[in-house]
Amino acid sequence: MLPTEETDLRKVCVNWIIGKEKPDYKCLSAGIHPWFIEGTGKEQLALLEEVAQNPEVRMIGEAGLDKSAAAPWIIQMELLRAQIELAESFQKPLILHCVKAWQELIALHKEYRPESVWIVHGFRGKKELAAQLIRQGFYLSFGERFSAESLCVAWPNRLLVETDESSLPLPAIYRQMALSLQVPIEQFSFQVEQNVRNVRNKNLN
Numbered sequence: 001m002l003p004t005e006e007t008d009l010r011k012v013c014v015n016w017i018i019g020k021e022k023p024d025y026k027c028l029s030a031g032i033h034p035w036f037i038e039g040t041g042k043e044q045l046a047l048l049e050e051v052a053q054n055p056e057v058r059m060i061g062e063a064g065l066d067k068s069a070a071a072p073w074i075i076q077m078e079l080l081r082a083q084i085e086l087a088e089s090f091q092k093p094l095i096l097h098c099v100k101a102w103q104e105l106i107a108l109h110k111e112y113r114p115e116s117v118w119i120v121h122g123f124r125g126k127k128e129l130a131a132q133l134i135r136q137g138f139y140l141s142f143g144e145r146f147s148a149e150s151l152c153v154a155w156p157n158r159l160l161v162e163t164d165e166s167s168l169p170l171p172a173i174y175r176q177m178a179l180s181l182q183v184p185i186e187q188f189s190f191q192v193e194q195n196v197r198n199v200r201n202k203n204l205n
Helices: 042-051 073-090 102-112 127-136 148-154 170-181 185-202
Strands: 014-017 028-031 057-066 094-099 118-120 139-142 159-161
Touching (some): 028 042, 042 073, 057 073, 057 102, 073 102, 102 127, 127 139, 127 148, 139 148, 148 170, 170 185
Parallel strands (some): 014 028, 028 057, 118 139
């Protein structure tokens, strides 16, 4: 069984950066990325609140925190909180971008105790951080440049796959990960598809 676009987080949920032209995809995410905050972000947030009601928008994000971004920290935090609340309100998964702000992100998860699924996009951190996030209930999405040790920590139930920032097709990334985990490609593909279903089902409850 080979993977399909349905199991590619980045293909299924193409990020719509609020304030930019909407891409022509059937299924997408919409969010305010900390790299692209405009001023206070209030206009972007107003638009996001509108488009989040659209059933074609399956996930909220990328949202997040990035200490290397130009946007002031207080604004990043305000906009992330607003997007957390949107994800909760509409019961849609939240895709997260995080750079050098892991403890703050974990603290927010503990504060909100969200019912919606939180997914860390493009995870490349160490196994200790992976374990800490998974204990809190996060899912981790890995791309071509993954940590083998962290992949093992997320396997089997908290692992998602994406093609962001990669020229490799999805089957090639699957094969790399299956080889790293020393499991058959069929087993790996089946498990990732199950994880995607679990994310969807949780947010349909």
